Amino acid sequence: MTLRACLSAAAFSTIAAASLAACSSSSSSSDGGDDPLTFAQAIEPLVQEKCQSCHREGGIAPFALVTYEDVRAMGEAAKGKVERREMPPWGAFDDPTCTVNHSFRDDLTLTDEQIDLFVRWVDRGMPLGNPAKRPPARTFAATGLVDKTASYQLPAPYAVTPGKDDIRCFPIDPGFAEDTWIGGSNVVPGDPRVVHHVIVYVDPKRQGVEKAAGTGSYPCFGGPDVQDPSLLLAWAPGVPPTTYGEEAGLKIPKGAHLVMQVHYHPGYETVNDQTSIELKTLSYKPGYVAQVILAGNAETADGVIKLLPGPNDPPSGPAFIIPSNVKGHTESMELVIPEKIGDITVPDLGVYAVGAHMHWAGVDMKIEVERKAPQGAQPAKECLLGTPKYDFNWQRAYQYDAPLDQLPTVGPGDKLRFTCTYDNTTGNRHVQRAMSEMRMSSPPEIKLGETTLDEMCLGVLVTVRRASLLD
Numbered sequence: 001m002t003l004r005a006c007l008s009a010a011a012f013s014t015i016a017a018a019s020l021a022a023c024s025s026s027s028s029s030s031d032g033g034d035d036p037l038t039f040a041q042a043i044e045p046l047v048q049e050k051c052q053s054c055h056r057e058g059g060i061a062p063f064a065l066v067t068y069e070d071v072r073a074m075g076e077a078a079k080g081k082v083e084r085r086e087m088p089p090w091g092a093f094d095d096p097t098c099t100v101n102h103s104f105r106d107d108l109t110l111t112d113e114q115i116d117l118f119v120r121w122v123d124r125g126m127p128l129g130n131p132a133k134r135p136p137a138r139t140f141a142a143t144g145l146v147d148k149t150a151s152y153q154l155p156a157p158y159a160v161t162p163g164k165d166d167i168r169c170f171p172i173d174p175g176f177a178e179d180t181w182i183g184g185s186n187v188v189p190g191d192p193r194v195v196h197h198v199i200v201y202v203d204p205k206r207q208g209v210e211k212a213a214g215t216g217s218y219p220c221f222g223g224p225d226v227q228d229p230s231l232l233l234a235w236a237p238g239v240p241p242t243t244y245g246e247e248a249g250l251k252i253p254k255g256a257h258l259v260m261q262v263h264y265h266p267g268y269e270t271v272n273d274q275t276s277i278e279l280k281t282l283s284y285k286p287g288y289v290a291q292v293i294l295a296g297n298a299e300t301a302d303g304v305i306k307l308l309p310g311p312n313d314p315p316s317g318p319a320f321i322i323p324s325n326v327k328g329h330t331e332s333m334e335l336v337i338p339e340k341i342g343d344i345t346v347p348d349l350g351v352y353a354v355g356a357h358m359h360w361a362g363v364d365m366k367i368e369v370e371r372k373a374p375q376g377a378q379p380a381k382e383c384l385l386g387t388p389k390y391d392f393n394w395q396r397a398y399q400y401d402a403p404l405d406q407l408p409t410v411g412p413g414d415k416l417r418f419t420c421t422y423d424n425t426t427g428n429r430h431v432q433r434a435m436s437e438m439r440m441s442s443p444p445e446i447k448l449g450e451t452t453l454d455e456m457c458l459g460v461l462v463t464v465r466r467a468s469l470l471d
């Protein structure tokens with residue numbers, strides 16, 4: 001009897017488990033036939049859905065996972081990556097400390113069942129199965145921002161030479177003579193082999209140009225190092241274009257420049273990169289205003305954002321200090337959203353997308369809200385994001401899969417709490433690498449700061465609110 005027939009029989013059986021076990025042992029010696037645990041029936045659909053957006057000809061991953069031979073050749077390596085949830089790269093998961101009430105758009109996470117399926121398939125010798133059962137090849141729509149109105153490329157190629165990671169800022173003048181609403185944005189990496197992530201800031205005072213004088217760029221590990229920057233876009237490989245639909249837009253003040261921060265991860269040879277960004281400008285004022293808020297990085301217990309007491313604090317009180325050789329160290333901080341800013345009553349904000357930003361020692365960041373006056377179906381306490389697979393190399397914003405008027409909200413009087421967990425030991429491969437680059441023999445004590453072996457605990461909240469006459 002084949003396993004497939006067995007499964008349907010099992011559905012009617014009160015001793016399903018026993019009959020299944022009997023069936024699978026009888027079919028494991030077959031050549032596949034109708035056995036569902038084969039490439040044709042179980043694995044190819046999974047790989048199409050969860051891997052091929054990057055692992056295909058022209059994709060951003062270094063090899064394809066398209067043909068049976070492709071997947072078979074990488075099978076053992078892929079098994080490890082999949083088991084450790086390192087592939088597909090997606091840092092946001094529920095765990096006992098944080099369950100997110102909404103699903104995320106384009107979620108790449110594999111379920112426990114899918115992981116188990118993949119692992120068992122590899123352990124079974126990766127059978128192809130019945131070729132007639134293979135799904136049709138998956139096709140991919142053109143990449144990029146489909147309805148872009150402008151794109152800006154680095155004016156000259158930038159040489160990325162073998163060696164350390166290079167985090168560079170490039171000023172860009174978008175030429176906006178008027179305040180301009182942006183409805184969508186995207187990054188097109190010039191050479192996908194070396195572009196690890198890109199963050200685009202608005203530089204209202206046009207200070208980036210001076211910093212880049214002469215060479216067209218400047219090093220900028222922690223941020224663009226200009227006054228009053230705001231965030232336009234964060235991009236990592238595989239992240240689809242950001243779009244706010246027709247209803248929302250992000251405003252860039254007239255005359256502002258942009259600063260594109262690119263994290264280059266060099267290869268073995270020098271390559272020339274000429275990355276570009278794509279924007280869709282709106283020809284009207286949208287009904288919702290999008291705004292990216294960065295919050296966190298508290299250094300003391302008495303700022304607007306308060307550092308809370310935590311492990312390894314000195315007797316003098318809360319301090320952002322991550323001791324050497326400590327795993328599981330946390331820093332947490334709290335922000336009470338003000339009722340008013342100046343004369344303006346702070347409105348409720350819908351949270352459109354959330355992200356975490358730490359450096360190499362960061363392993364998990366949690367963002368929670370405690371509402372002062374929960375409205376409608378909103379719970380009094382809610383976890384907005386947990387990233388137990390945080391990886392500096394795969395930072396991204398996670399977008400909730402919900403209409404604008406059903407997003408979780410944060411409003412005046414609400415408390416936002418950020419909890420960051422660090423692993424400052426050689427067991428953290430990123431710390432290990434940074435140490436060897438800096439020729440250190442043990443992990444340093446880490447404080448809040450901008451450079452490689454400093455840390456951050458910064459939440460990214462992409463918010464939307466109804467537009468008013470003042471916007």
Ligand code: HEC
Nearest residue numbers: 050051053054060061062074077078081087088089237238
């Ligand atoms: C969002 C894009 C993306 C998706 C989706 C993705 N990968 Fe990857 N993968 C990459 C990139 C880029 C690399 C190379 C850089 C790296 O290892 O971080 C990579 C590397 C790998 C490697 C090699 C790791 C090594 O040690 O060299 C394996 C194996 C792998 N991926 C398997 C998978 C499998 C299996 C899936 C689906 C279940 C998947 N990936 C989904 C982008 C992706």
